[in-house]
Amino acid sequence: MTKPKLLLVSPGFHGYWMTIRDSIVRLGYEVVAHVYDAPGNIQERITNKILHDLPERFRPENLEHQVTEKAIAVFSEQKPDIVLVVKGDQLGHRWWETLERSGVRYGTWMYDELRRMRYTDELLYHIGPIASYSPADVQDLKSRGFDAIDVPLAYDSHMKIAPSKETYISFVGARYEGRERMLKALHQAGIPVRAYGKQWSRHWWDVARTRQLKDPGLPTGRDLDRSQAYGVMAASPGTLNIHGDQDGFTMRTFEASGVGGLQIIDRDDVIRYYEPGTEVLTYSSTAELIELCRRIVADPQWAQKIREAGKRRTLAEHTFDERVKVLETLWL
Structure with missing residues (x-):
């Protein structure tokens, strides 16, 4: 039986994308990962730094465009059955429109409160079913008719523990x-x-x-x-x-x-x-x-x-x- 192919689209975030990828593989999926804020050449590093640091009103649209188009290119190349987006608020409208038009199954997992992210209320309607680590956000989203579930963060039980002699x-x-x-x-x-x-x-x-x-x-x-x-x-x-x-x-x-x-x-x-x-x-x-x-x-x-x-x-x-x-x- 062919395993469903899942595209994981995630920020780098201390390497947790690898942990999520490996856990989904153990669940029985073929997984391809795309780290949308991965450092690349000098121009890409500057782009990512600006996307992270600039206030929304000062952030040039073409920077978001670069990140978005790169993710769309990976999606088009891989042709997955399912897409799981982690956080994803650096991705522009065209990314979500691409997913909607494709008919692919997809959802989004947030490890931060919505008030700290770039999502507008309008865009939230296009990012698929939502999982969040924030119980308050889940309650608010459900009260407004969104498909939302509470999924806390977790421990990577497969990560090697480096020996230490800490006495403090x-x-x-x-x-x-x-x-x-x-x-x-x-x-x-x-x-x-x-x-x-x-x-x-x-x-x-x-x-x-x-x-x-x-x-x-x-x-x-x-x-x-x-x-x-x-x-x-x-x-x-x-x-x-x-x-x-x-x-x-x-x-x-x-x-x-x-x-x-x-x-x-x-x-x-x-x-x-x-x-x-x-x-x-x-x-x-x-x-x-x-x-x-x-x-x-x-x-x-x-x-x-x-x-x-x-x-x-x-x-x-x-x-x-x-x-x-x-x-x-x-x-x-």
Whole structure:
């Protein structure tokens, strides 16, 4: 029996497109991937940088046109049975019109809130059934008559975990004011904590490229690839997951527990996916977080039980292999 051919159209986004591709292959599809913002020659790199960074009103139409036409060319060449678009808000109207006219089955998976993307309400009617990591967006879309389902992010259970000997409570992620304030409070309270990422790093090259001249005043490490980040989180006594203004849960939510790390998260509504106090730890204040970290250091057996339970739950329910089974309903 011939496998259905699926075209995956995705941004590069830390290489997650490869994880999604491989999970869909394991589901029984032939998959061709097109990374629509992949760096190419110098002109293409500049184009992609402008598309990402410029406000909508200043973004030249011909830049979107280049990305769109390239995706259409791949679609025309591959002639897939199904198309799964990830995010896709850099693709212009002509891309969606091409899919509609072709009669191909297609859907879109969003890993960000709509308010941070470039979709207009009019265009949303043309992007096919929608899956989103944002429960609020799904509720809003359904209330307006859109075909939308809730599909959270996930853990890549097939990614190699790079060995690490981290002895600090870890944080891996971008440097924002609220996060910096929280981590400095832990450090000043005597909690062994380390932040990883190019914006935290004091390495000369990272300081030069980020222009982050101010020292955060706590131990830091350089940017980590996913394999290295997995290793740090797994080895740490505990690993912090500090959200911004998302209503969906970041990839880190499932990765931190999936690798066997002890996740300390700032949102009680994680109960949608994990049992607080049993599979993850939650906090609502700096004082509460400090006390949790002290207990983690003082009672490793208690901490170990929680990390083991979190890992079991993740591997059973929150892997990409499980998520693509739900995504499949977009086109069946």
